[in-house]
Amino acid sequence: MTLEQITVLGVIIVVFGLFAFGKWRYDVVAIIGLFSLVVADVVFEKILKHDESNLIDLESALDGFGHPAVITVAAVLVISRALRNSGVVDLITRRLAPLAKSQMLHITSLCVVAAVLSAFMNNVGALALLLPVALKTASEQDRSPGLILMPLAFASILGGMITMIGTPPNIIISSFRSEYLNNLAIKAKTDPVIAEYLVKIGTPEGFFGMFDFAPVGGLVALLGVVFVAVIGWRLIPKDSLKSSGKDEMFALNEYITEVRVPEDCNYIGKTLGEVEKETGEKMMIFGFIKKDGKVVTPNRNNLVREGGRYLVKVDPKDLKAIMDESGLRLEKELRSRIDNIEGEDVNFTEVVVTPNSQLVGRSRSFLRARTSNSMVLMAVARQGEPIRKRLGDVVFRVGDVLLLQGVKEEIEEHAASLHLLPLAEREVRVGVFSKVSLAVIIFAAAIALSMFKIMPTTLSFIGAILAYIFLGILPLRDLYKEIDWPVIVLLGAMIPVSQALQDTGLTDKIAVYANSLLDSSPNLPEWSILVFLMVLTMCLSDVINNAATALIMAPIGVGIAVQLGVSPDPFLMTVAVGASCAFLTPIGHQCNALILGPGGYRFKDYWKMGLPLEILIVGVSIPLILHFFPMTRVV
Numbered sequence: 358m359t360l361e362q363i364t365v366l367g368v369i370i371v372v373f374g375l376f377a378f379g380k381w382r383y384d385v386v387a388i389i390g391l392f393s394l395v396v397a398d399v400v401f402e403k404i405l406k407h408d409e410s411n412l413i414d415l416e417s418a419l420d421g422f423g424h425p426a427v428i429t430v431a432a433v434l435v436i437s438r439a440l441r442n443s444g445v446v447d448l449i450t451r452r453l454a455p456l457a458k459s460q461m462l463h464i465t466s467l468c469v470v471a472a473v474l475s476a477f478m479n480n481v482g483a484l485a486l487l488l489p490v491a492l493k494t495a496s497e498q499d500r501s502p503g504l505i506l507m508p509l510a511f512a513s514i515l516g517g518m519i520t521m522i523g524t525p526p527n528i529i530i531s532s533f534r535s536e537y538l539n540n541l542a543i544k545a546k547t548d549p550v551i552a553e554y555l556v557k558i559g560t561p562e563g564f565f566g567m568f569d570f571a572p573v574g575g576l577v578a579l580l581g582v583v584f585v586a587v588i589g590w591r592l593i594p595k596d597s598l599k600s601s602g603k604d605e606m607f608a609l610n611e612y613i614t615e616v617r618v619p620e621d622c623n624y625i626g627k628t629l630g631e632v633e634k635e636t637g638e639k640m641m642i643f644g645f646i647k648k649d650g651k652v653v654t655p656n657r658n659n660l661v662r663e664g665g666r667y668l669v670k671v672d673p674k675d676l677k678a679i680m681d682e683s684g685l686r687l688e689k690e691l692r693s694r695i696d697n698i699e700g701e702d703v704n705f706t707e708v709v710v711t712p713n714s715q716l717v718g719r720s721r722s723f724l725r726a727r728t729s730n731s732m733v734l735m736a737v738a739r740q741g742e743p744i745r746k747r748l749g750d751v752v753f754r755v756g757d758v759l760l761l762q763g764v765k766e767e768i769e770e771h772a773a774s775l776h777l778l779p780l781a782e783r784e785v786r787v788g789v790f791s792k793v794s795l796a797v798i799i800f801a802a803a804i805a806l807s808m809f810k811i812m813p814t815t816l817s818f819i820g821a822i823l824a825y826i827f828l829g830i831l832p833l834r835d836l837y838k839e840i841d842w843p844v845i846v847l848l849g850a851m852i853p854v855s856q857a858l859q860d861t862g863l864t865d866k867i868a869v870y871a872n873s874l875l876d877s878s879p880n881l882p883e884w885s886i887l888v889f890l891m892v893l894t895m896c897l898s899d900v901i902n903n904a905a906t907a908l909i910m911a912p913i914g915v916g917i918a919v920q921l922g923v924s925p926d927p928f929l930m931t932v933a934v935g936a937s938c939a940f941l942t943p944i945g946h947q948c949n950a951l952i953l954g955p956g957g958y959r960f961k962d963y964w965k966m967g968l969p970l971e972i973l974i975v976g977v978s979i980p981l982i983l984h985f986f987p988m989t990r991v992v
Contacts, residue, residue, distance in 0.1 A: 361401065361412055362863045368393045369854065369909060376901035379944065382717075383902045384843040387850035391418065394857055413857055421852030422845075425815045426525075426532040430848060430904075431840050432818035433522045436800065437482035438839040439825040442832075443796030457494040464505060465586040467491055468512035472582050475516030476523045477800070481947045482839060484513040485711070485778055492780055492955065506956035507593055507966060508585040510948040511940060515581040518574030518937050521567050521814065525844065526907035526936035527574075530929050531565040531814075533911045537859075537925070558924040565929075567808050572985040573930055574937075577978050584973055585966065592966040594959075614676060615646065618665045622684040630657040636683075638749050639675045643733040643762050644668030654763060657730055670735050704765040705735070708777035709758050709954055712947040713841055715775055716753040728771045732763030740957050756943070756953030773838065780955060792830050799824045848904055855908040864916035871917045883921060883988060887931045887979055890914055894935025895971055899945040907936040923988035930982045938974055940967030 358366070372390040376383055391413075398412040421427065456466040467487060474483035491505045517524030521531050545552035618625060624632045629642045645655040646666040655667070671679065679685065710716050716724060721734050737744045737751050738758040744751055753759075758780065761768050772779055803821035807814040825831035858864050871886060890910070898906045914928035939945030941964040943953045949963060 358863075358866060359861070361861045362866060364397050364412065365394070365854075365857050365861050365863050368397070369858070372854070372905075373897070373901060373909075376905065382843055383905065384846035384850070387847045387854075387905065390854050391421075391850040394418075394854060412861065413853055418853055419849070422849035424532065424849070424852050425813070426529050426852070427845055427848045429522070429528050429532075429815045429818065430525050431845055432815060432822060433528075434479050434482065434839045434841060435822050435831070435836060436803075436818060436825075437478040438835050439822070439831040440478055440796055440800065441482070441486060442835065443792045443830050448793055453490060453494065457498050460498075460500065460504075461586070463494065463498065463500070464508050464590055465582075467494075467505065467509050468582045468586045471509050471512040472516030472519075472578050475513045476519035476578075477804075478522075479839075479841075480513040480517035480524055481712075481841070481951070483516070484510055484948045484951060487513075488709075488778065488951065488955065489780055501957075503593060503956045503958060504590055506952040507958065507963070508590045510946075510952045511585045511589065511966070511970065512582050513948045514937060514939065514946055515578040515585075518578050518934060519571050520574075521565060521570055522818075523570075523574075524937050525848070525904040526933050527565075527570055529848070529904060529907045530911055530933040531569075533855075533908075533915075534925070534929055535564045537912070537915055540859075554919060554922060557922060564814070566810075567804055567814065570930075570933065573934065573978055573981045576981055577934065577974055580977055581970060581974060584970055589966045589970060592969065594962050594965060614669055614671060616667055616669055616680075617686045618661055618663055618667070619684060619686050620663050622661070622663070624661045624683055624685070625663055627661055628658050629655055629661065632661060633657075636675075636679055640669050640671040640679055641733060641735065641748070642667050642669050643735065654733075670733075704763065704768065706761050706765070706768045706772070707758055707780040708761060708768075708772050709780055709951065710753050710755055711776045711778055712755050712950050713776045713843060714753075714755075716777070717755055718752060720750070720752055721748050724775075727775060728767075731767045732761050732771065735760040735762050739954060740959055742957070755950040756955075758954045778951070792828065795828060796825070796830055799828075844902070844904060847902060848908070851905050851908045855912055858909070858912045859916075864912040865920070867913050868916035868918075868920040871920070883923070884979060884983055886917060886921075887927060887982065888975065890917070890928065891931045891935040891975055891979065894932050895938045895975075898936050898939040899941040901945075903936045903939055903946060907932060910936065918988075921988075924986065926986040927982045927988055930986050931979075934974065934978045934982075938971050940964075940970050942967075 368390055371393070372386055375381060375386040375389065381389075394413045395415060395418055398415060401412060453466050453470065457463040467490070471483055471487055474486070487509060488506070491509050492502055495502050495505050514524075518527070521527050541551055541555060545555050624635075627635070633641060642655065644652040644667060645659075646652055646668065652668060715727070724734060734748055737748065737753070737760070739754065739756070759777070761772075769779070771777075799821050803817040806812040806817040806820075811817075812820070822831065822836075826833065826836070890913075894906060894910045897910070910932045911929060914932045915925040918925040918928045939949065943949045943958065943960060943963055952958065
């Protein structure tokens with residue numbers, strides 16, 4: 358191996374290690390990988406005097422951010438928001454309530470809707486829209502959320518395989534196919550071996566189309582959904598199903614108490630914030646009770662006065678000690694008040710921390726700063742259990758469920774800006790504009806333009822977004838809300854790294870090793886390399902972002918195809934399926950992370966349903982790939 362190849366391989370190994378380690382977010386890791394190649398290229402050219410270094414072109418190092426795949430991913434996310442605004446999704450999900458009476462039908466109906474929606478919009482967005490519906494219907498039927506949410510998340514991932522826009526790996530594979538084949542066509546003009554190879558495989562051209570993934574992805578999704586709906590949910594560990602659907606994530610009556618400030622109370626003359634600090638933040642003051650009995654949200658700088666009545670959140674075991682020390686008096690338990698408190702100034706809302714939230718890795722102080730102390734963090738639940746330590750010491754993780762208190766409108770506004778998914782308001786709402794038919798027609802027109810190759814997919818989707826804006830379906834304030842910026846940065850940074858794999862010849866070197874393995878084992882059929890490629894891709898996708906997995910494995914797969922002298926299409930499809938199959942861990946896919954808290958799952962719960970599903974997918978998809986995308990083509 359050359360020094361350049363060793364450098365690229367080393368950077369990729371470090372990047373994979375950082376992805377798996379998880380200390381830094383994947384977009385930061387991708388930037389580290391890109392910048393490392395830039396620095397290495399400067400060293401090769403300026404210090405080692407390698408005038409023709411193939412590591413990376415410094416002038417085009419940032420071109421990945423303008424790559425069609427990156428823009429298409431962003432456009433799909435924006436369109437997902439527009440479809441949500443129009444009421445398309447709500448119209449579908451409102452039909453699910455009558456089907457929830459039967460447990461099997463309940464799970465099946467949610468999984469089918471999730472898979473269909475995920476085929477035409479971002480699968481994370483589809484899950485986020487259906488998650489409150491699943492929780493509400495589970496509560497109404499007294500079923501555990503853990504019974505519903507993992508099948509729902511897996512079905513969302515499976516549905517993304519059906520079309521080119523359903524999941525980022527498919528978009529990446531489609532763009533990569535076009536670019537790689539165009540490069541081969543250029544090389545064929547001067548390289549007779551490449552020219553002969555293109556003649557042998559029939560010289561395929563262009564992108565994979567919108568529904569080119571459907572023959573394989575559609576059947577895999579169908580069988581996968583049948584598996585999770587009929588068998589898979591039975592494999593979920595019983596101890597993950599302990600919480601009843603009617604139980605709230607937080608037992609408010611155990612935490613909330615009404616207290617009165619007598620004349621001898623030590624807190625008189627102090628601010629509410631000072632009182633909270635004096636109790637070691639074991640008691641949170643979140644409501645002031647007026648003379649007419651109405652509860653309002655107090656300012657933390659307000660002074661405690663004699664005779665004042667407050668709503669406080671405090672663990673029962675700490676309450677007596679605080680009362681004895683301060684002189685506070687207990688008025689009464691708030692069972693009746695809590696039942697009627699919704700709709701007043703004080704509002705309780707459960708929200709889940711999504712993978713894109715700015716709260717990940719932060720504490721309550723950051724939440725207070727970002728919301729200007731306009732809402733109170735009442736409690737945090739992790740994996741279905743409330744966290745009972747000091748809230749100021751809690752570092753938020755993906756999947757944590759937060760109990761927030763404040764004015765309803767302010768909670769909604771801050772939840773949107775911080776990428777928190779509301780769970781407490783579990784009513785399905787009709788779309789803001791209720792322009793269902795118009796939204797569907799516009800989206801269908803964009804897909805038709807792409808299918809019939811009248812316009813590239815990226816441009817047709819941009820046209821659809823403009824139509825949504827002009828017709829009022831997508832307000833400008835919502836235009837960028839759904840874009841997953843860390844994924845966009847990840848793609849923009851990793852595309853040049855993937856290109857460096859090819860430019861340095863490292864993919865060809867790996868392909869030669871794979872070919873020699875087949876030659877040394879003559880009894881192994883050629884398709885066995887597809888099995889190995891898919892399993893390896895699945896394993897990577899379970900620990901790192903699926904888009905990054907596709908960017909790294911696609912050139913390796915095509916390099917193997919060239920060495921074997923067969924069509925690259927089955928190898929690209931193998932990578933596409935494998936990169937989308939992240940079912941073993943909660944960190945491999947955002948859908949899995951999103952349900953971790955609301956479902957009360959543990960890390961090890963995923964593989965018990967995910968491993969049989971991945972084995973099923975390998976067994977089904979390889980024959981399908983070879984049937985619809987043969988290794989060799991006769992001209």
